[in-house]
Amino acid sequence: MNQPIHPVPLAAIDRILSLAFEEDYPRGDLTADTIVPSEAQATAVVKAREPGVLAGGTVFARAMTALNDKTEVTQLVADGQKFDAGDELLKVQGPAISVLSAERVALNLLQRMSAIATSTRELVDLVSHTKARIADTRKTTPGLRVLERYAVRCGGGVNHRDNLSEAFMAKDNHLALLGDGEELTEALKSVRARLGHTTAMEVEVDRIEQIPAVLAAKVDIIMLDNFDVADLPAAIKLIDGQAIIEASGTVTARTVAAIAEQGVDIISSGAITHSVRAIDLGLDMVIA
Numbered sequence: 001m002n003q004p005i006h007p008v009p010l011a012a013i014d015r016i017l018s019l020a021f022e023e024d025y026p027r028g029d030l031t032a033d034t035i036v037p038s039e040a041q042a043t044a045v046v047k048a049r050e051p052g053v054l055a056g057g058t059v060f061a062r063a064m065t066a067l068n069d070k071t072e073v074t075q076l077v078a079d080g081q082k083f084d085a086g087d088e089l090l091k092v093q094g095p096a097i098s099v100l101s102a103e104r105v106a107l108n109l110l111q112r113m114s115a116i117a118t119s120t121r122e123l124v125d126l127v128s129h130t131k132a133r134i135a136d137t138r139k140t141t142p143g144l145r146v147l148e149r150y151a152v153r154c155g156g157g158v159n160h161r162d163n164l165s166e167a168f169m170a171k172d173n174h175l176a177l178l179g180d181g182e183e184l185t186e187a188l189k190s191v192r193a194r195l196g197h198t199t200a201m202e203v204e205v206d207r208i209e210q211i212p213a214v215l216a217a218k219v220d221i222i223m224l225d226n227f228d229v230a231d232l233p234a235a236i237k238l239i240d241g242q243a244i245i246e247a248s249g250t251v252t253a254r255t256v257a258a259i260a261e262q263g264v265d266i267i268s269s270g271a272i273t274h275s276v277r278a279i280d281l282g283l284d285m286v287i288a
Contacts, residue, residue, distance in 0.1 A: 056113035120155025139270035188217030
């Protein structure tokens with residue numbers, strides 16, 4: 001991976017962890033607080049039970065230290081790096097009660113983030129022989145977008161717009177209110193006249209007949225939504241370099257290479273964030 005993986009601000013991580021512990025640790029840990037000696041110390045390692053790509057080391061560490069700042073976490077595999085089943089990924093040392101109490105929150109986030117990084121890397125590797133880049137969508141878990149999008153970057157993907165305020169993107173339901181042909185072109189031109197000169201315009205089309213009207217408005221990006229692979233060459237030829245081409249919908253490990261090979265610039269996938277299965281990671285106590 002050649003691109004930098006920009007980190008998540010610590011304040012954003014801590015806000016998420018505050019809510020997570022409010023949910024899972026509202027009045028302490030009834031089990032650990034009553035059965036574990038208060039002076040007991042623990043050493044534990046996070047082990048992979050299947051291969052994947054790591055994401056969320058800092059999130060795991062912040063979770064582990066949130067309940068007791070005397071806990072120490074050492075990351076053994078860097079975010080964005082592949083690991084195999086049996087690999088040790090992180091090491092934890094600290095008061096046993098706080099290690100046990102923070103375990104579930106820390107692992108839940110690490111497992112989900114690593115799953116997203118792993119699913120992203122799979123698609124990235126499948127299109128590596130083309131110019132296409134893999135991007136996420138806004139189909140993220142409410143409240144966890146900043147973490148899930150970081151995980152996409154760890155997997156070698158790029159992020160789409162962060163939120164509704166960040167970019168102009170007209171989708172099918174917007175276009176349904178604007179009409180077709182010249183009516184659509186004029187509506188988009190009116191938008192262009194009101195937007196700042198640094199704001200990109202993206203428009204989603206779901207049939208090739210919409211493309212000429214969108215092109216006439218000189219938009220920056222055209223998303224080809226749910227186009228059959230067989231229909232992509234005609235759409236790409238019609239656009240003819242006048243806009244960045246994004247393909248979306250029906251993107252899977254089975255279809256992504258064929259989509260990329262048609263010559264699109266971006267392939268966006270909601271599945272890499274909304275349909276992943278948590279990577280199987282475990283926190284195992286080290287018994288001296």
